[in-house]
Amino acid sequence: MKIELAKSYGFCYGVKRAIKIAEEHPHSATFGPLIHNKDEINRLKKDYDVDLVENIDDALKFDTLVIRTHGITKENLKILKSQGKKVINATCPYVTTPQNIVQNMSKEGYTIVIFGDKNHPEIKGVASYSVDPERTHIVLSAKELIGLPLGTKVAVVAQTTRKPQQYQEIVAALAVRVAELRAFNTICNATFENQEAAAELAKRADVMVIIGGKHSSNTKQLYSICKSYLDECYHIENESELKPKWFKGKKLCGISAGASTPDWIIENVVKKIEEIANNEL
Ligand code: SF4
Structure with a gap:
């Protein structure tokens, strides 16, 4: 294998x-x-x-x-x-960027709209850089913009891990409501790069192992993307969860890992799968 x-x-x-x-x-x-x-x-x-x-x-x-x-x-x-x-x-410098934008644009008198989760530490941090909390709004969808006192000048940023399509919807909704809109693309590509690469591999592999914390949302997302291409996908935290029967008769085992999985855990998993494959021979 x-x-x-x-x-x-x-x-x-x-x-x-x-x-x-x-x-x-x-x-x-x-x-x-x-x-x-x-x-x-x-x-x-x-x-x-x-x-x-x-x-x-x-x-x-x-x-x-x-x-x-x-x-x-x-x-x-x-x-x-x-x-x-x-x-x-x-x-992360990709988080410092929206912090600086919010600070500078609020100083210039723009109402701030932040696309993200108000309970997420990143968003709490970004919002705290506004010099005018009364005119700083955190929304999770374009619908939540309805009724907000936006004024005429708005600057909008996004949480780094949000989906671009939802951000587009928010920007589009704002564009027709205010006289001046400054939209900053602060979404980070790292998560999407891992997702695209995992999907590409899942299409070719006959078993996929996704490594990452059971509570890690980006690992769960990787797993569900791979699962949509391949039924035999397994989400594990480390090599102790591997089962030899998953690899029986398989030709290609694909491996991916969430953004918070260290290399040494991935190496241990690869080593254990190699051992399982060798034992089968
Ligand atoms: S996912 Fe992107 S924004 Fe978040 S820490 Fe990694 S590089 Fe930075």
């Missing part, structure tokens, strides 16, 4: 960068998880003594804080700095 990895899989640029930054700052704490993968968070703790804190009170117990890829609110950043903490910013 041949084993083939999708052309694009696993960690995105922002996560790789954040992990490297955390490794370069041992004995610190990350403000919020750098990635949704408990094995990787445990590894950072074990090998580099990098802790994880989820709120400002716990963050203040550490001297050095590494800011997660999704960013934090402007207020929390200010508190950390005012308390003399060493702040290492690992916010």
Whole structure:
């Protein structure tokens, strides 16, 4: 049986960068998880003594804080700095961009519309950069724009992981409602690259293994995309879940992994599948 990895899989640029930054700052704490993968968070703790804190009170117990890829609110950043903490910013540059846009455009008097989930840490952070919270609106669909006091000048940005088609609908709805619209494409391509590569492989493979946290939404999405092309798809967190019967009589095993799956977990899975394939021979 041949084993083939999708052309694009696993960690995105922002996560790789954040992990490297955390490794370069041992004995610190990350403000919020750098990635949704408990094995990787445990590894950072074990090998580099990098802790994880989820709120400002716990963050203040550490001297050095590494800011997660999704960013934090402007207020929390200010508190950390005012308390003399060493702040290492690992916010993904694709997240810093909408933060800066929201700050600059709100200063210029534009009403801000943010397409995203108001409970997501990235969106809480982006929205906090507006100088006018009263004129900052977070929506999940074009329908939610109805009745909002938008004024005549609007600037719109999107959460990095949102679907482009839904963003287009929001931009189109705004374009006919306001006199001046500034629409910024702040969607990140990393997730789509992994999805397209996994779909391409699922069309050719006769069994697919998708590796990633059971709660990782982008891994679940990869799994459901592959499943739409191939019935024999399996979502696992690590090699201990592999079952030899999945590979019996198969010619091509495709592998993909969610954006928060570290390379060492993927390597362990590939090694175990190779062992299973060799035993069958
Ligand atoms: S998915 Fe995109 S925006 Fe999010 S951390 Fe990765 S590169 Fe940055």
